[in-house]
Amino acid sequence: MELAGLSGHVVELGKSINLEIAEDGAALLEYRFDLLNLGDKPLARVSREVWYEHTTGPLVIKPVPDTDRRPAIQRIHDTTNLAKFAFQISPPLRPGEWARVGYVCAGGKFDLNHYWRESMHRYCRHYEISVRQRHIDLGGCTATEEHPDGSENSATDSLVWDIDGRDAVMALTRDHLRPNQAVTLRWEVIREPA
Numbered sequence: 001m002e003l004a005g006l007s008g009h010v011v012e013l014g015k016s017i018n019l020e021i022a023e024d025g026a027a028l029l030e031y032r033f034d035l036l037n038l039g040d041k042p043l044a045r046v047s048r049e050v051w052y053e054h055t056t057g058p059l060v061i062k063p064v065p066d067t068d069r070r071p072a073i074q075r076i077h078d079t080t081n082l083a084k085f086a087f088q089i090s091p092p093l094r095p096g097e098w099a100r101v102g103y104v105c106a107g108g109k110f111d112l113n114h115y116w117r118e119s120m121h122r123y124c125r126h127y128e129i130s131v132r133q134r135h136i137d138l139g140g141c142t143a144t145e146e147h148p149d150g151s152e153n154s155a156t157d158s159l160v161w162d163i164d165g166r167d168a169v170m171a172l173t174r175d176h177l178r179p180n181q182a183v184t185l186r187w188e189v190i191r192e193p194a
Contacts, residue, residue, distance in 0.1 A: 010043055011036045012124040013098065017116075021133040025110040026056050032064065032102035035093060042092035045074075046101075047121070049084045052108035059083040064102035069093075071101050081108075115186040124177040129185055131170040138168035139188035148180035155183060 013034040020028045029050065037043050050059060061083060063071035070090045077084040083105070093099050116129060143155035161170040172185050 006123055007038050008040070009038050010046075010093075010122055011038055012122050014126045015124050015128070017118070017129040019116060019129065019131045021110050021131065023135040025054070027052070027106075027108040027110060029105040029108060030064070030102065031104075032100060034098060034100050035089075036098040037093045037095050040095055042094050044089055044092035046087045046089070047076075047084070048087055048103075049082065050105050050108070051082045052110075053081065053113055054109040054111045055081045055107050056109050057107050059105055059107040061085060061103055061105045063087070064104060066099060066101050069099050069101060071103070073103065114189055115184060117182055117184040119182045120177045120179055122179060125175065127174045127177055127183060129170075129172050129183075131168075131185065131187070132164075133168045133187075133189070135166045136168050137190035138163060139190045141170050141185070141187040143172050143186070144184050145174060145177075146182040146184070148178065159185070161187070 013036050015033045018030040035043065050061065058078070061073050063073055072088040072090070074086040074088055075083065076086060087101065087103060089099065089101060116131070118129070138161065141159060141161040143159045144152050145155040146152050155172065155174060158173045161168065168187065170185065170187060172183070174183055
């Protein structure tokens with residue numbers, strides 16, 4: 001995916017996700033993304049959503065301060081486990097400019113199912129997710145990439161997972177993703193017999 005061919009679009013040069021999961025399943029999620037505006041209008045607002053199967057209470061979303069921009073979160077729609085919001089950028093990202101922005105989300109929880117699915121809303125040159133789940137035994141880990149036509153392929157060629165002390169750590173990277181693609185990381189937690 002050559003940048004010259006993406007003229008007219010806002011591109012995520014890089015998207016990194018760091019997911020820290022406590023022993024009780026409570027999650028702290030941090031998003032960072034490098035936006036490049038190849039369009040012809042300033043970009044002041046980016047729509048996002050965060051969903052968890054379980055929560056420990058309302059999802060709390062806060063911007064990560066940037067040195068050049070003043071980010072803000074505009075809540076659009078909230079349910080118990082879903083938050084739709086806009087990430088506002090001030091001053092707006094003018095055509096030809098790039099900025100690193102981000103946000104953190106607390107209040108999600110991992111219980112029985114352990115996976116993260118990320119849908120791409122924009123062209124993304126480099127995607128990376130890192131997960132650390134505290135005090136678990138990891139039975140295995142898989143990753144898939146879904147294409148806009150619904151077909152899937154394995155993404156385990158860029159998946160690394162290991163045990164660090166009593167924690168499971170996983171990292172997945174993918175390159176050159178398109179809008180309407182999705183990446184899913186799944187991991188199996190070995191549970192103690194009841």
